Amino acid sequence: MATLATERPTTELDDFREEVRTFLAENFPPSLKGKDNAMSAVEGPTQETPEQAAWRKAMGAKGWGVPTWPKQYGGGGLNREQAKVLAEEMARAGAWNPIGGMGVMMFGPTLLEYGSEAQKQEHIPPIARGEIRWCQGYSEPNAGSDLANLQTFAEDRGDHYLVNGQKTWTSGGQWADKCFCLVRTDKTQKQGGITFLLMDMDAPGVEVKPIRMISGMSPFCETFFTDVKVPKENRVGEEGQGWTIGKRLLQHERTNLSGGGSAFRTAGVSLADIAKKYVGVDEQGRVADPDLRARIAKWEMDWRVFQLTAMRVMAESKAVGGVSEVSSILKTVGTKLGQERAELTIEIQGLQGLGWEGEGFSEAELTGVRAWLFGKATTIYGGSTEVQNNVIAKRILGMLDHQ
Ligand SMILES: Cc1cc2nc3c(=O)[nH]c(=O)nc-3n(C[C@H](O)[C@H](O)[C@H](O)COP(=O)(O)OP(=O)(O)OC[C@H]3O[C@@H](n4cnc5c(N)ncnc54)[C@H](O)[C@@H]3O)c2cc1C
Structure with a gap:
């Protein structure tokens, strides 16, 4: 059908905007405006209402909580212009992103760059769906600013590492399912002896002690590892590459902060x-x-x-x-x-x-x-x-x- 000369031709971006509007109208109830239940809340996860859960699942299914991540791992696969349209339309509708936390801010982008295909397939989709909480095991009592001084040791035991040591200031450690962790695999080199491991927070030997602040809140923890078995498949990159990968993750963290x-x-x-x-x-x-x-x-x-x-x-x-x-x-x-x-x-x-x-x-x-x-x-x-x-x-x- 011919269009009138005064009509602006519909562009792909206009079509996408329409798709977003329809999705928001169908999935984001106005009653949720201002009721952000973001996964990154410092006070800890609040009980999700059925409405909030439905909204998280709808966004997770679309991959729009991580709009520019590749579609093959559960992301939205959007380009920059589409992501901007999504943000604009969400703001217009008063809708918030229910998918967040350290998995989205820091770990996901780093794994997409350095992880193996199997690691990406295992870990990225649950982050994109907002199903998994990650915490950061970097700082130790004597390794904060001088992070490369970290002493948590991962001993090579053939098909796995045996990890012993202590982390501190682990934000959300008590609520996390998994931890991305910097450990030492070589005591003879400082930065070159560091390796990047992924650990289950419910693995035997992992103990989390919330640190109580003067406000009464405990947003972070001490995390202790005693003979924790970590399969070698959970190492990201090579042994000794942890400093490079860990610094990359910090760049994502700093950009987000x-x-x-x-x-x-x-x-x-x-x-x-x-x-x-x-x-x-x-x-x-x-x-x-x-x-x-x-x-x-x-x-x-x-x-x-x-x-x-x-x-x-x-x-x-x-x-x-x-x-x-x-x-x-x-x-x-x-x-x-x-x-x-x-x-x-x-x-x-x-x-x-x-x-x-x-x-x-x-x-x-x-x-x-x-x-x-x-x-x-x-x-x-x-x-x-x-x-x-x-x-x-x-x-x-x-x-x-x-x-
Ligand atoms: C709210 C909160 C949440 C956190 N969450 C996490 C987390 O989830 N996971 C995690 O691993 N860590 C976490 N941290 C720890 C954080 O990364 C460290 O606190 C930070 O890196 C500083 O280390 P530090 O506390 O050991 O201080 P120190 O390294 O002891 O530093 C003390 C002071 O000396 C200064 N200083 C040290 N070295 C130098 C230098 N070379 N030049 C100039 N000044 C220097 C510092 O700037 C600082 O002012 C968190 C911290 C806070 C406050």
Whole structure:
């Protein structure tokens, strides 16, 4: 049938947008708006309602929780433009991604690059369906910033390794099904003696002790390994390649953490709107306090510049084959901006910004305080800001290592 000259021809992208809209209309109930049950929640998994479970399964079946991962492993197989359309339409519908956590953020992309075909087929689809939780076994009591000092030892026993040692700060270790772990297979070399292993958290000899924080929460654990048998098929890459693979995973982690983490939980509302509510407006309708107004404007400009830079870096990194050391710049700047926003929010709210519990405080105020406090961790985890600055100095600026 002939189309009118004024009609815009339907493009493939328009068709895809239509497909997304139909899918969302059929699968995302409006009652779930704002009821994000993300797998990455710091407080631990909350009980999924049947509605939330149905939404996770629908997204998992489409592969749209990991839109750009290959279709053959359960991903969406979308190109960048399609993924953007998906994100736009989900935002329009108020829909959230029910599939997340360390499997999506860090482990999946790393395994897709370094894993064997059998490992990809085994581990990627359950991540894409949101069925499996992964935790990260990197840090040890004497191996944080100096990660290559890790001592957890995996002894070669023919068809398996026997693992002994201790990890610490294992986020979500008590809820995880599996752990991607850096272990030592050679005591004579530092970085070159490290190997990347996949471990079952319910294997005999794995013991998890949640670390209780002053807030009463236990978002991370100590993890002990005593004579844990790990089949050789669970080694990613070669023996001694763990440092290279482990660093790659950190680049994915740092890129993902650059959003500032929970310091942005109040990010749906602009700082100016928060300020207008608590500080009031002048006769021109602007934030009444000129000094505060200038600081908010500076933050908004810095944030916008950061977002544009992040978009440019992501586009460039796609062109050159993925994440790189530039992730250290994104993490350093993004987390600093996240902390600054949280500080400004608390300052704007005055005494109302310091509530811990009680009826005198709104939900947003209480959430804001927790976000402000948790924001402190963002410049530590995934490698501290000082360590990122070292990476930037050495690997990006090419400055000499004087150590
Ligand atoms: C909330 C949270 C969650 C975490 N989750 C996990 C997890 O799931 N899995 C995991 O393996 N780890 C996790 N970690 C651990 C995290 O990776 C480490 O805390 C981090 O790498 C710093 O190591 P550290 O705590 O041992 O501090 P240290 O390495 O002892 O550092 C102490 C201080 O010295 C500074 N410093 C150290 N070396 C240098 C240097 N060469 N130059 C300049 N300054 C330096 C650091 O910047 C820091 O300020 C988590 C941490 C936090 C806070």
